[in-house]
Amino acid sequence: MLQKGLESKLNLFNRAGVTIILLMIRAMISSKLKRQCFSFYFYLFLFSDNCVMYRLPKLIAFPHRRPDEYYKDLQERPGWKDLDGEVVMDVGCGSGRYSTINILKYYPKIEKLIAIDNYTPSIYFASTRNTESKIEYRLADIEDRSTLEKWEGKISKIFSTNCFTHVDPEKAFRNVHYLLKPGGEAIITFVSKSQYYDIFLDVILRKEFKEYSAPIATYPRALRQKLDASDYETFLKKSGLTKIVCEDERQLFFHENIECCFMAIRHCNLASDVPRIRRDEFDQDFSQEFLRRIEPDPDDGRFYVKFTVVKIIAKKEN
Numbered sequence: 001m002l003q004k005g006l007e008s009k010l011n012l013f014n015r016a017g018v019t020i021i022l023l024m025i026r027a028m029i030s031s032k033l034k035r036q037c038f039s040f041y042f043y044l045f046l047f048s049d050n051c052v053m054y055r056l057p058k059l060i061a062f063p064h065r066r067p068d069e070y071y072k073d074l075q076e077r078p079g080w081k082d083l084d085g086e087v088v089m090d091v092g093c094g095s096g097r098y099s100t101i102n103i104l105k106y107y108p109k110i111e112k113l114i115a116i117d118n119y120t121p122s123i124y125f126a127s128t129r130n131t132e133s134k135i136e137y138r139l140a141d142i143e144d145r146s147t148l149e150k151w152e153g154k155i156s157k158i159f160s161t162n163c164f165t166h167v168d169p170e171k172a173f174r175n176v177h178y179l180l181k182p183g184g185e186a187i188i189t190f191v192s193k194s195q196y197y198d199i200f201l202d203v204i205l206r207k208e209f210k211e212y213s214a215p216i217a218t219y220p221r222a223l224r225q226k227l228d229a230s231d232y233e234t235f236l237k238k239s240g241l242t243k244i245v246c247e248d249e250r251q252l253f254f255h256e257n258i259e260c261c262f263m264a265i266r267h268c269n270l271a272s273d274v275p276r277i278r279r280d281e282f283d284q285d286f287s288q289e290f291l292r293r294i295e296p297d298p299d300d301g302r303f304y305v306k307f308t309v310v311k312i313i314a315k316k317e318n
């Protein structure tokens with residue numbers, strides 16, 4: 001009953017999305033303005049299931065390697081070959097489309113895949129769009145043990161991509177430890193540093209914009225804390241997990257040209273508190289700072305933005 005109600009709400013949501021897209025196409029054709037063209041892509045994005053995944057400004061914590069790229073090498077590791085008959089979990093599954101579905105692609109022999117997220121629309125979306133008989137989507141918070149009780153000590157492998165950027169690592173690692181069976185392991189990867197965020201921070205904290213910097217408190221925790229793999233190793237130890245791998249991985253994301261950079265940056269609406277009347281001034285300062293730090297590559301003319309991804313494989317001892 002509840003599920004049916006949700007499905008009809010989502011269908012309504014999608015129909016509204018299609019109507020808006022058609023209106024945007026009309027506006028785009030009639031005005032031919034680049035800005036509106038950009039808005040069109042924005043709305044297209046908004047009404048795809050990506051919007052459910054990325055509640056927070058997406059680009060500042062952008063994952064450059066897709067979740068499945070981490071799963072490929074994983075099968076070479078002892079204990080990770082086919083996970084035949086195992087009950088596994090995807091923490092922070094989002095829409096299910098990227099991590100959950102891919103886990104099942106690499107590990108079709110698992111018995112059950114519990115995919116959790118603490119954001120209700122993600123779970124609704126995932127359970128209507130990316131379903132498979134072995135997947136069980138559930139609303140739960142990796143920071144809050146009371147929401148995880150029914151799986152404590154029952155999970156043999158935990159996967160998590162691009163979720164730990166948002167959480168308190170001490171609480172989350174402790175709960176990973178609670179969830180795992182003795183001998184169980186977890187693979188956790190997430191963006192811990194982003195050049196977009198650093199540039200943005202530099203500009204918004206200047207005295208002329210500082211009064212608009214309050215939303216920083218809502219940005220992904222890992223980016224604000226700027227911790228290294230060595231810090232995460234300490235949290236792992238405190239939680240009782242044994243480190244197998246804990247390393248920083250440098251990644252680059254590129255834009256073909258400077259227009260693409262700025263379209264993308266405006267897209268993530270980082271400076272939401274800057275009033276409209278001062279937006280151009282902010283954008284200009286941001287652009288200058290961006291160009292001061294990121295020069296086009298002499299060989300291909302592209303703009304490469306740096307990110308750090310932490311990759312962790314940890315074990316709960318027997």
Ligand SMILES: C[S@@+](CC[C@H](N)C(=O)[O-])C[C@H]1O[C@@H](n2cnc3c(N)ncnc32)[C@H](O)[C@@H]1O
Pocket residue numbers: 052053054067091092093094095098099100116117118119122140141142143160161162163166167
């Ligand atoms: C960027 S999405 C990643 C989705 C997917 N795992 C992937 O790799 O594409 C991050 C997800 O983590 C979820 N998340 C954030 N904090 C969480 C928490 N404390 N417990 C569970 N999920 C959380 C968010 O709601 C969001 O859906």
